[in-house]
Amino acid sequence: MNLFLFLPRKTSQWLVFLVSIIASVGVTFFLIAFICSFSQMSVMFRLADDWHLSETLVYSTDNMFSLSEEEKLAEHDRILSTDGVLDVDNVSFYDFEFPSINATGDIYVHFINYSDSLLKDIRYVLIEGSYPSKDQKNQILLPAYYMKFYSVGDTLRGYDDTFHEPGPIVTKSKPITVTVAGFFAEQPTLDPWSGGVLIDIFSRHISYYYDTVMTPGIVFSMCDEDGGVLPSKHTDMFLIRTNGSVPPGQVKENLSTVVESPALLHTGNELIEDYIDSNKMEIGETISLGITAVILAFSILISSTLLELVYRRKEMATLYLCGAPWSKCLWTVLATYILPFVIGFPIGLLIFAKSAEWHLFYNLQPKLEASDVLVTLGLQVLFLALAILPFRFSAKFKTPYELFRKD
Amino acid sequence: MEHIVLAKDLKKTYRPQHQAPVEALRGVTLNVEAGEMIAITGVSGSGKSTLLHIIGLLDQQTAGSVSLLDTDPSKLSDSKRAKLRNREIGFVLQDFALIPYWTAYRNVEVPLIFAGKKRKERRERIEKLLQEFGISELAMRRVSQMSGGQRQRVAIARALANDPPLLLADEPTGALDFRTKEEIMGIFRELHGQGKTILIVTHDPQIAAMADRILMIRDGVIVDA
Numbered sequence: 001m002n003l004f005l006f007l008p009r010k011t012s013q014w015l016v017f018l019v020s021i022i023a024s025v026g027v028t029f030f031l032i033a034f035i036c037s038f039s040q041m042s043v044m045f046r047l048a049d050d051w052h053l054s055e056t057l058v059y060s061t062d063n064m065f066s067l068s069e070e071e072k073l074a075e076h077d078r079i080l081s082t083d084g085v086l087d088v089d090n091v092s093f094y095d096f097e098f099p100s101i102n103a104t105g106d107i108y109v110h111f112i113n114y115s116d117s118l119l120k121d122i123r124y125v126l127i128e129g130s131y132p133s134k135d136q137k138n139q140i141l142l143p144a145y146y147m148k149f150y151s152v153g154d155t156l157r158g159y160d161d162t163f164h165e166p167g168p169i170v171t172k173s174k175p176i177t178v179t180v181a182g183f184f185a186e187q188p189t190l191d192p193w194s195g196g197v198l199i200d201i202f203s204r205h206i207s208y209y210y211d212t213v214m215t216p217g218i219v220f221s222m223c224d225e226d227g228g229v230l231p232s233k234h235t236d237m238f239l240i241r242t243n244g245s246v247p248p249g250q251v252k253e254n255l256s257t258v259v260e261s262p263a264l265l266h267t268g269n270e271l272i273e274d275y276i277d278s279n280k281m282e283i284g285e286t287i288s289l290g291i292t293a294v295i296l297a298f299s300i301l302i303s304s305t306l307l308e309l310v311y312r313r314k315e316m317a318t319l320y321l322c323g324a325p326w327s328k329c330l331w332t333v334l335a336t337y338i339l340p341f342v343i344g345f346p347i348g349l350l351i352f353a354k355s356a357e358w359h360l361f362y363n364l365q366p367k368l369e370a371s372d373v374l375v376t377l378g379l380q381v382l383f384l385a386l387a388i389l390p391f392r393f394s395a396k397f398k399t400p401y402e403l404f405r406k407d
Numbered sequence: 408m409e410h411i412v413l414a415k416d417l418k419k420t421y422r423p424q425h426q427a428p429v430e431a432l433r434g435v436t437l438n439v440e441a442g443e444m445i446a447i448t449g450v451s452g453s454g455k456s457t458l459l460h461i462i463g464l465l466d467q468q469t470a471g472s473v474s475l476l477d478t479d480p481s482k483l484s485d486s487k488r489a490k491l492r493n494r495e496i497g498f499v500l501q502d503f504a505l506i507p508y509w510t511a512y513r514n515v516e517v518p519l520i521f522a523g524k525k526r527k528e529r530r531e532r533i534e535k536l537l538q539e540f541g542i543s544e545l546a547m548r549r550v551s552q553m554s555g556g557q558r559q560r561v562a563i564a565r566a567l568a569n570d571p572p573l574l575l576a577d578e579p580t581g582a583l584d585f586r587t588k589e590e591i592m593g594i595f596r597e598l599h600g601q602g603k604t605i606l607i608v609t610h611d612p613q614i615a616a617m618a619d620r621i622l623m624i625r626d627g628v629i630v631d632a
Contacts, residue, residue, distance in 0.1 A: 009508045318504050321465065322518040322565070323493020325486040 007336055016304065017340060023300035024344025025351065027383070030293035032352045032376045037286040037364045039372060044275055053268030055244070057252055060237040060264050071260075078258045079238060084246030085255075089239040092222075124218070128152055129182020132220060139181040141218040147183050154180045176224055184218070285362060297380075302387040309333060309388075334388065341380060349373060410474070411573050411604045412439035412462055417471035419457050419627075431457040432468070433627035441572065444595075444605040446618035454627040455608045456577055462606065463575045464492045476572070493521050497566030501578035503558045507551035511542060511561045514550060518568040536564040540594065556587035563594055574598060576607040580614060592617060 008014045048054075059079070079088050124141070129152040132139030142150065150156070157177045223229050242251050248267045256262040266274075276283070309316075309330075316329035324332070349368060356366040419432040431454045439445060439462075447455045460466040461473060464480050473480060476495055480488050498504065505514045512533055519529040537543040540560040550558055559579065566574060576595070580588040588611075596617060599605055607614060615621050622629050 013508075315506050318506055319517065319521075320489070321492075321498050321500075321504055323489050323521040323569075325489040327485070328489070328521075 007339075016307075019300070020304050020337070020340035021344045021347075023296065023304060024341045024380075025348040026300070027293060027297045027380065028345050028348025028376060029352050030289055030296060031379055032349060032368070032372060033355075033361070033364060033366070034286060034289035034293050035372045035375050035379075036352075036367060036369070037282070037289055037361075039369070040365065041279065041282055041286050045272070048268065048272055051268075052241070053272065055242050055248060056268045057240040057242070057248060057255065058237060058266050058268070058271060059240060059255070059259055060266075075258075075260060076238065079240055079255060082251070082254050082258055084242050084251040086241040086243035089241075091237050091239060124184040126182045127185050129180070132181045134220060136181070137221045137223045138176065138178040138219065140178045141182050141184050142180060143217065144183050144185055146217075150180050152180050152182055156180070176222065178219065178222075281362065282364075285364065289364075297383045302383060309337075330388075338384075341384070345377065345380065349376075409441040410438060411441050411443075411476060412437065412606075413472075413474040414438075414458075414462065415472045417458065417461060417468045417473065419454070419461065419466070420469045430627055432461075432471075434471070435624070435627070435629055437622070437629070439573075439604060439606065441604055442599075442602050443620065444599045444618045445607070446615035446621045447606060447608045447624060448610065448612075448615050448621060449624035453624045455624045457627075458624065459575050459577055459606060459608050463496050463498060464488050489521075493518055494569050495571050495573055497563075497568075497571045497574045499559070499562050499566050499574065499576040499579045501581040503550075503562045503582075505550045505558060505562055505565070508549055510547050510549055511537065511553070511557075511564075512546040514561055515565045515568055518565060522569050532568060533564075536567060540564050554587075555583050556590060559583060559587070559591050560594070563591075567598075572604055574603050574605045576605065576609075578609055579607065580609075580611060 008017045076088055076090065079085060126141070127144055128147070129141070131141070140156075155177060156179075157175055221229075240251070240255070242248050246254070248269070252265060252267050255265055259265055312333045316326075316333055319329040319332060320326055352366050353368050355361065360366070414435060414437040417432050417435040417437075418430070421429040421431055423429065433454075435454075435458055437458075447458065449455045457466070461468050462475070464475070467481065475491065478491065480491060483491065506517075515533045515536060516529055519532060524532070533546070534543065537546050540563060542557055542560050542564070545553060545557060545561075550561060553561070559582075563579075579595070580591050583591060592614060595605060595607070595614075599617070605618075607618065609615055624630070
């Protein structure tokens, strides 16, 4: 009824209104960028926590240290028998080529093959399907991107296209048949090429970068069509879990004398530190976005809200005189003032979403997630409340009628 | 005779920050009967406006009691007090208390909006009031573009929008020239003739002379009635 009594009517009011819209757009843009950046930056920390990385060591073999299968098995056994080690999981990477079902060309899927013992810890968010049990062979989980090509239950027959060193010679090994068990949600991360060893290991199955799908599928037990377990690859790595009796640092020392290449052995905490060190720029960008959003919010958003309330105090007192409770006077003014936020909020979100095309950010991959939008909205409401609270507080001490006092 | 206002031993103390407390009212007792026109006079700072604001439910007394149309406002919530103010009291102030960039029509409409009147009902009432005060042609003109006399007429029309029984005026002619003052006085005289109860705070002996009773306040107490 009287919500928009105070729509701008004078040029100066229109100017304030316009500035408020711009402020709202700016605050929304920087807030969502900060939240998105924070969310992408923290993916690695969440994963590290899920994987109990602080109690784990990673031994990542490299092309330079390609060992024979026998040597690898021997190394695996030596690690397992070291003091403080609970178990050792072998993680292999495979590249498979599957024929496309909609004539868009063959599809290459990069798979990570985890051993059974990891199954109980690794839980990515599934948007369709279910996790295979450890007894189910060749049940694959694909990133959401592949939902447009495949459905849960589809059977795919492909070829292992793993490169063999030296040189880029592709060998087509035995065909492998897999069944799609489900699709997991992709989690965008910051620039996956700048994250150090940790992101190199963990982001392979959670990241994408702009239009490039980098997300491989996941399989927990891979066999060929004859039932034979696929041989491990030169890109293997061992995830070594400690049993808690010895600190991970001590386990690392114990293992240094056991593994072929101690330089490739890292504790989980070292990887996290390496990740932080490698992402100083990203973290700096995130902090800058947050500071900009807060400064904008406080300097323009809150001050203009407060100014508006002070500026309209006499008008609110007039409404009070005409028979409105003080709270209604306040909300009558604020209802109009909320309009710039209603207009500015979606514009800010839109600009942020479009900024993915404009490459505005050095590291951040702009992506609108419902949760990020809700948090941004919540923070904006909080900023508004911060602006209103002192006004409400002061209103208790200075009643509106005093504006009519002459003496 | 029906009592419109019954005030008993009203006291009001202001406590400005970093300053000594100011006793604006120090025990005022007042009965206002229906249809009466009372002038409240006194020097600046004597407490006459404070008395008017307490009776008009814009402020609350520190001690004592007020009854307005047999209702004790101190027992009401802020929204019920606002409702009572909206329906039963009209204000006419020296500085008009209008929203300057709104039209006369919109200014008069405000109390009707808060009273929950329908649009058609509001329009009819506003047109009647503006006609009555000879400003119907100015209905769509902004108040800021009007003369002092025209503004005060708009303010009186707004004060009467919900046809309240009690009209409170605080120096209603203080900002007007002689001729306009005469016009506004004429309106008050007419309203009094129609049976409205009117309390006018004024310095002007000519205005005070129109009243049935004159109350003089000095240092927060009524010294002459």
